[in-house]
Amino acid sequence: MKYALITGASAGIGAEIAKQLAARGYNIILTARRKDRLKEFCQELQTEFNVKVDYFAADLAEPDAPQALYDFCKSKNYDVEVLINNAGYGLPAPFHKTPMEQEEKFIRVLGISVIALTKLFIPDMLKANNGYIMIVSSVASFAPPSTIQVLYGPIKTFMNRFSDAMNISYKYRGISSTSVCPGFVITEFHSASGTQKEMDKVPAFMKLDVESVAEEGLDAMFKRKRMSIPSKRYKIIVFLIKYAPKLVSLLSNRLTGGRYRKRKTSDEN
Numbered sequence: 001m002k003y004a005l006i007t008g009a010s011a012g013i014g015a016e017i018a019k020q021l022a023a024r025g026y027n028i029i030l031t032a033r034r035k036d037r038l039k040e041f042c043q044e045l046q047t048e049f050n051v052k053v054d055y056f057a058a059d060l061a062e063p064d065a066p067q068a069l070y071d072f073c074k075s076k077n078y079d080v081e082v083l084i085n086n087a088g089y090g091l092p093a094p095f096h097k098t099p100m101e102q103e104e105k106f107i108r109v110l111g112i113s114v115i116a117l118t119k120l121f122i123p124d125m126l127k128a129n130n131g132y133i134m135i136v137s138s139v140a141s142f143a144p145p146s147t148i149q150v151l152y153g154p155i156k157t158f159m160n161r162f163s164d165a166m167n168i169s170y171k172y173r174g175i176s177s178t179s180v181c182p183g184f185v186i187t188e189f190h191s192a193s194g195t196q197k198e199m200d201k202v203p204a205f206m207k208l209d210v211e212s213v214a215e216e217g218l219d220a221m222f223k224r225k226r227m228s229i230p231s232k233r234y235k236i237i238v239f240l241i242k243y244a245p246k247l248v249s250l251l252s253n254r255l256t257g258g259r260y261r262k263r264k265t266s267d268e269n
């Protein structure tokens with residue numbers, strides 16, 4: 001059986017995708033920064049699903065990380081059929097307060113490392129005439145610009161376009177790319193990104209669980225669909241964003257815990 005490589009596999013959506021791929025019989029390569037978690041999770045998956053599982057700790061903000069990850073897979077003869085680009089986080093501070101270096105790291109983790117990993121693994125997929133790529137994007141890629149995490153939406157939009165470009169370039173050779181665009185999901189994302197307060201204000205019906213997001217995303221990926229927007233709720237919301245943007249902007253603050261709130265002058269220093 002071939003391998004699936006999952007970035008951001010130490011928590012949240014990535015960990016659940018790893019679990020569901022192992023349940024589907026895939027051998028698994030986990031990666032993220034927290035080595036202890038990866039080690040523990042690796043043993044857990046091996047015991048529960050009886051597949052081969054390995055891990056490689058890497059910080060995708062480091063420019064050399066994608067190559068190091070690829071070299072690791074090559075050195076172990078892991079034949080990667082499924083590449084899940086999932087690692088991500090948000091920058092909590094207003095745009096004028098974040099150093100450029102922090103923005104660059106952010107763009108590297110959510111954008112450049114995705115492109116680099118895809119570039120590294122695609123030649124082997126082309127040789128095999130088969131490959132599945134998933135990019136975990138977000139409903140934020142369609143939503144109006146937000147006053148918190150200014151670059152988050154734009155980079156996810158960029159990733160959707162990149163995913164589409166991969167499809168037009170390689171689908172006819174057996175390699176497809178699926179961007180998975182969830183709305184709010186209950187994970188460590190909001191505590192890690194300093195937006196737990198806003199997440200707590202989001203109404204319960206707007207919050208998704210990792211199990212259903214991973215399942216819908218994987219089903220779409222294996223059907224080689226270009227995009228998945230998990231849950232009917234969010235399919236409707238994305239439809240409204242596209243075709244009734246005025247209605248969405250009236251409702252958006254209530255539904256997103258203040259992401260569209262005009263900040264008071266006192267916040268702006």
Ligand SMILES: NC(=O)c1ccc[n+]([C@@H]2O[C@H](COP(=O)([O-])OP(=O)(O)OC[C@H]3O[C@@H](n4cnc5c(N)ncnc54)[C@H](OP(=O)(O)O)[C@@H]3O)[C@@H](O)[C@H]2O)c1
Pocket residue numbers: 007008009010011012013014031032033034035037058059060061086087088089109136137138139181182183184185186187188189190192
């Ligand atoms: N939660 C939501 O509401 C939501 C909604 C839409 C889209 N998404 C997207 O879903 C993806 C997964 O997020 P999540 O909600 O599952 O968040 P999460 O629970 O915080 O998990 C994020 C994962 O990314 C890894 N990661 C973060 N920075 C990294 C770095 N520099 N290098 C390598 N790995 C890194 C983390 O591991 P380590 O800390 O161990 O490195 C962790 O495994 C992200 O791309 C996010 O943008 C989330």
